[in-house]
Amino acid sequence: MSTEATAWMDTLWDPEARLLRTPRPADPPTHMVRETVWYAVGLLTRRSTGDLERATEALHAVLGHQYDVPGTVFHGTWRRSPDEADPGAEPVEWRDYDPNWREFIGTALLLILHHFETDLPADLVARIDSALVLAAEGSVRRGVRPDYTNIAVMAAYLYDSVGRRFGLPPAMRAGESLARRVHTLWSATTAFPEFNSPTYYGVDLYGLGLWGAASGSPVLWSLGTDMETALWREIADRYHPGLRNIAGPYDRAYGMDMQQYAALLGLWIGLVAGPDAAPLPSGGPEAAGHAHDWCFAPCFALLGVVPPEDVTARLGQDVVRPRYMATTISESPRRVATSWLGERLMIGALDAAGEGTPWGDQHCPVTVHWRAPDGGPVRWLRAAPQSPVDAAVDRDGCLRLRIRSSEPVRFEVHTPGSAPAVLAPGHWRLPGLGVRAVESQECFDVRTTSSRDGTFVEYRPTEGAPTLSLRFLTS
Incomplete structure (x- = not known):
């Protein structure tokens, strides 16, 4: 699935902007900053001729769109598009900037360093290091809530990993503290506050996968393994292979049929159960609503997450009794x-x-x-x-x-x-x-x-x- 997603992103690459174009034609044309870093993960994983050079160009371009304005609410996050205006003196969250790009892009950069640092030019690694510090600074100042599950699990990994990489004990403590608060909240009912989201359960699995596969913290590893296993079993309980959808209710959903849009949980199920069983549009990303989320697939695949065997089996079994x-x-x-x-x-x-x-x-x-x-x-x-x-x-x-x-x-x-x-x-x-x-x-x-x-x-x-x-x- 990573290979197919990367091949599709090849068709979106704009060599002049060194960024991905939006999947559907827009007037005026726009580009995607966050999705370009996911493309870089796919390129570095594929390692075909020219992929390292293109990934290097893409990462330099992405890093050039980060805000470095200490003391502001948008410090350390990234523009969503290079055409986006600066937030201004009284910025409004979501309208003028997206604070979550710190976590989405920051965790992808850490994943790249975890797997490919020795392949990258030294000047690029230095720029990534600087960007990670800015992202962690801005996110810690923001104070991500533990009930904002998908962002919180990424933020905990971002803080802890930046702290370990640069010898910053306060950042490490912030990461482990947020991880414990997420786990404490979850433990009360063994359910996440952003419940049963076909999109954001996919981000939860990504963040928890980072805790287990790419973190140096025993705290994150232990707590993450606990929650990740339970989340997979909850997904298997509500997933209907015959209808290729997860049963509601949904706290947050971008569609009602996972075969019509790119739900991140659909990408995960495709990785686990096989692409032929994936609850995704049969025509691929070209036929999908929310197609930009398909760009996340290389990050999921690189984590190599393997759910419990009983979950894998149940994701492919028909519902034969109520x-x-x-x-x-x-x-x-x-x-x-x-x-x-x-x-x-x-x-x-x-x-x-x-x-x-x-x-x-x-x-x-x-x-x-x-x-x-x-x-x-x-x-x-x-x-x-x-x-x-x-x-x-x-x-x-x-x-x-x-x-x-x-x-x-x-x-x-x-x-x-x-x-x-x-x-x-x-x-x-x-x-x-x-x-x-x-x-x-x-x-x-x-x-x-x-x-x-x-x-x-x-x-x-x-x-x-x-x-x-x-x-x-x-x-």
């Missing part, structure tokens, strides 16, 4: 995720005890995926982000929703290639799936709308905040 999981994500506020997997159907639900979420449109508290008996594409439905609902699926696959307010619950229904046949208040007949409301449907005013974005079914409470129960039957 499977049910209930996971307490946190106790305060109490958040519980439930999932049910059948032969051609899977359901996910989140009960957040009335609490909201900071993740906006990435948040998917209710999800249903299925496939028709004759095959065809995966179909799905979900409660739209920000829906005022707490939900749970039981061991029989019945989805129970509690409406938290008088605001409507809006379901988005995606059935590519065919339209729903019936969308009545108490019964939906969808391609390959029947849905029946078995409780309280009379307490709702139901409306349906259709557009090129899909079909939407809106349940608006007419009497207080009732409950709604849905049963599903594949056909």
